[in-house]
Amino acid sequence: MTTSIVPTLYNSDSALESNSLPYCTLQWRRNQLLVKYKGTIKQPYMPLLDNHESLKECLKHSSVKLVRIDPELGEEKVRLWADACAEASKPIYLCIGADKSLKPNSLFLWCLKRLTERAIASVFLVVLSPLMLLLGLLMKVDAQAPIFERSWHVGERGKLFKIIKYRTNADQNIYSQDLENREIQENTLQLTSWMHKSGLENLPQLLNVLRGEIGLFGSRCWTLEEAISLTPEAKKQLNHLPGIMGSWEVEAESNILQHLDSQTS
Incomplete structure (x- = not known):
C-alpha cells in the first residue's frame, strides 16, 4: 500500500x-x-x-x-x-467491519431476488405514476420549495447514497401577508402533513430500488447521522442491503409514538 x-x-x-x-x-x-x-x-x-x-x-x-x-x-x-x-x-x-456470514448461499437466487424486486418496483412505478404526478402537482401549487428532498443514507456494504422522498418538512411558518397565498400555503402544509403520516412521501424511493441502492424487503435503511453513531459491532449491520419495507415500519412506529406523546402531553 x-x-x-x-x-x-x-x-x-x-x-x-x-x-x-x-x-x-x-x-x-x-x-x-x-x-x-x-x-x-x-x-x-x-x-x-x-x-x-x-x-x-x-x-x-x-x-x-x-x-x-x-x-x-x-x-x-x-x-x-x-x-x-x-x-x-x-x-x-x-469503512465498516466485514460480515462473512452475509455471503449468499446461491448467487443465482441472490441475482433472481434483486431482479424480481426491480421488476416489481417498475410495475409499482407505472401503476402509481398518476398518483405520484398528482401529489407533485398539488405540492407545486406552493412553488416556494422543491417537490423532492434527498438525504444521505447508508446502503449495502456501507455505500452512501441519497434517498429520494417528497419534501414534507417544509417551513411551517405562514410567511405571506396575502390572504389567498396564505390559504394556499396552509393547504399545502396540510397535504404534506397527511403525506408524511400516511407514508406517501416515500413513494419516490421506488426509484432507489430501480437503481439497486435499496431493496423492497430487508433491514432498516439507516440515515448517515444514525449510522455514524452506531457502535463498531452494530455497524456490521450496514453490510446488509436495506429494504423499503423495513424503513417504513420503523418510520410508522415513530409516527405512532409521536402521536401518542402529543395526546398525553
Whole structure:
C-alpha cells in the first residue's frame, strides 16, 4: 500500500486558515482512496480537505475510482466528502467491519431476488405514476420549495447514497401577508402533513430500488447521522442491503409514538 497526496492540496490562495473539522490522512490502495481518522502515517494538515469546491475538483481530476471513509471522522466530515464525491461522480463507502456470514448461499437466487424486486418496483412505478404526478402537482401549487428532498443514507456494504422522498418538512411558518397565498400555503402544509403520516412521501424511493441502492424487503435503511453513531459491532449491520419495507415500519412506529406523546402531553 502506498500513500499519495495531491500536490494542489498543499498550497492554494483559497485554503482555509482554521482546522474546524477532524484531521484525516489519505492512503491509496488499488485505485481506492482511504480517508482515515488520524492513522499511523504522519501527514501535514491540508486545509483544502475542508473546502467543498477544492475537494470536488481534486477528486474530479484524480485517478481515484472509489473512496472509503472512516465514520470516526464524524457526520460533518463524512457529509463533506460524500457531497464532493457525488459531484465528482465517485462512489463513497463507510469503512465498516466485514460480515462473512452475509455471503449468499446461491448467487443465482441472490441475482433472481434483486431482479424480481426491480421488476416489481417498475410495475409499482407505472401503476402509481398518476398518483405520484398528482401529489407533485398539488405540492407545486406552493412553488416556494422543491417537490423532492434527498438525504444521505447508508446502503449495502456501507455505500452512501441519497434517498429520494417528497419534501414534507417544509417551513411551517405562514410567511405571506396575502390572504389567498396564505390559504394556499396552509393547504399545502396540510397535504404534506397527511403525506408524511400516511407514508406517501416515500413513494419516490421506488426509484432507489430501480437503481439497486435499496431493496423492497430487508433491514432498516439507516440515515448517515444514525449510522455514524452506531457502535463498531452494530455497524456490521450496514453490510446488509436495506429494504423499503423495513424503513417504513420503523418510520410508522415513530409516527405512532409521536402521536401518542402529543395526546398525553
